[in-house]
Amino acid sequence: xxxxxVSLSSFxxxxxxQQLQPESGEICAFAEVLPVAAGRHTxxxxxxHLPPFDRxxxxxxxxxxxxxxxxxxxxxxxxFTELPQQLYPDGATPEEITRxxxxxxxxxxxxxxxxxASQPLELLAELQFAFICFLxxxxxxxxxxxxxxxxxxxxxEDAIGKYQDLYINLISVLYHQLSExxxxxxxxxxxxxxxxTSTLQVFFSCTCSAAVDGTLRKKAEKFKAHLTKKFKWDxxxxxxxxxxxxxxxxxxxxxx
Numbered sequence: 001x002x003x004x005x006v007s008l009s010s011f012x013x014x015x016x017x018q019q020l021q022p023e024s025g026e027i028c029a030f031a032e033v034l035p036v037a038a039g040r041h042t043x044x045x046x047x048x049h050l051p052p053f054d055r056x057x058x059x060x061x062x063x064x065x066x067x068x069x070x071x072x073x074x075x076x077x078x079x080f081t082e083l084p085q086q087l088y089p090d091g092a093t094p095e096e097i098t099r100x101x102x103x104x105x106x107x108x109x110x111x112x113x114x115x116x117a118s119q120p121l122e123l124l125a126e127l128q129f130a131f132i133c134f135l136x137x138x139x140x141x142x143x144x145x146x147x148x149x150x151x152x153x154x155x156x157e158d159a160i161g162k163y164q165d166l167y168i169n170l171i172s173v174l175y176h177q178l179s180e181x182x183x184x185x186x187x188x189x190x191x192x193x194x195x196x197t198s199t200l201q202v203f204f205s206c207t208c209s210a211a212v213d214g215t216l217r218k219k220a221e222k223f224k225a226h227l228t229k230k231f232k233w234d235x236x237x238x239x240x241x242x243x244x245x246x247x248x249x250x251x252x253x254x255x256x
Contacts, residue, residue, distance in 0.1 A: 007176040008135075009128055011169070016125040019115075023075035029138040031077070033070035078133065080145045081126060083152065084110050104151075105158035120166050123149075124173050131177050147195060150174075154203035161211035168216050171223045178227070197233045200224075204235055 021027065057063040087107045088100035100106045116122045127149055133142035153159075153170060160167050178196075206212070207220035227233050 004176075004180075008132060008180070010176075011121065011125040011173070012128055012132075013125065016122060016129065020079055020126060020129045022078055026076070027078065027133055027137050027139060028076065029140075031141065032073040034073050036069040036071055078129075078139070078142060078145075080130065080142075081111055081115050081123075083107070083145075083148055103155070103157045105156040105162075108152050108156040108159050111152065120163050121169060123153075123166070124169055127153075127170075128173060128177075135180060151199050154199045154206075157206040157209070160203075160206050160216075161209065164213045164216045167207075168219055171219050175223060175226070178231075194233070197235065200227070200233075201235045 084107045087104060088097045089106065092100065112120050112123065127146060130142045130146040130149065133139040134146060153167075204220055204224050207217050224235055228235065
């Protein structure tokens with residue numbers, strides 16, 4: 001319906017769409033790719049020291065290595081903001097590396113400075129664009145970007161206190177997005193770990209801080225209660241990475 005579409009695209013402007021969409025103007029569920037190097041003919045593979053196609057693989061690793069290297073066709077990639085691989089500044093001390101790896105505010109500030117320095121709220125347009133591309137276009141890369149961007153936002157404790165308007169609106173964006181997907185969608189098939197509950201659990205713990213404005217804190221509490229009631233998600237359980245670890249000491253070693 002029109003109302004649902006408006007709620008899912010509330011921050012998307014024509015300018016934001018033009019900035020994010022591929023240069024080709026078309027979004028495809030499966031990326032168009034080109035080979036990095038020629039490899040269709042025997043002589044091509046010989047020049048690259050690759051075995052012929054008709055020779056069987058002796059291992060899974062060899063099979064992966066023999067797959068052709070490809071790159072996206074120019075102009076077909078969605079132009080998402082590149083998220084930093086390094087979460088801390090150059091020259092950071094071990095203590096600073098640990099701090100920036102737990103609180104991702106430095107990485108978030110890096111993202112904002114690249115494209116949204118003058119208007120941080122426009123980052124929510126990118127979050128909505130990624131979600132819509134996945135929901136309607138079945139673009140898996142867009143879903144992965146949405147997850148990474150959401151993880152960055154939810155684990156930036158200092159930024160939550162600094163950009164309170166951004167986070168108040170983030171809750172509204174998530175409220176409408178999560179209405180479109182089943183409760184078990186984010187559960188990892190292998191580990192049974194729910195990406196969203198673990199990510200939001202960190203976010204809700206950050207919004208309890210005294211540095212957080214009362215309006216944001218109350219909205220986060222209401223959103224948490226809504227998710228608990230609707231999806232039966234448990235945000236009170238202690239995360240696995242925070243649970244106490246039992247260490248077996250070597251024989252003969254005692255603790256004073």
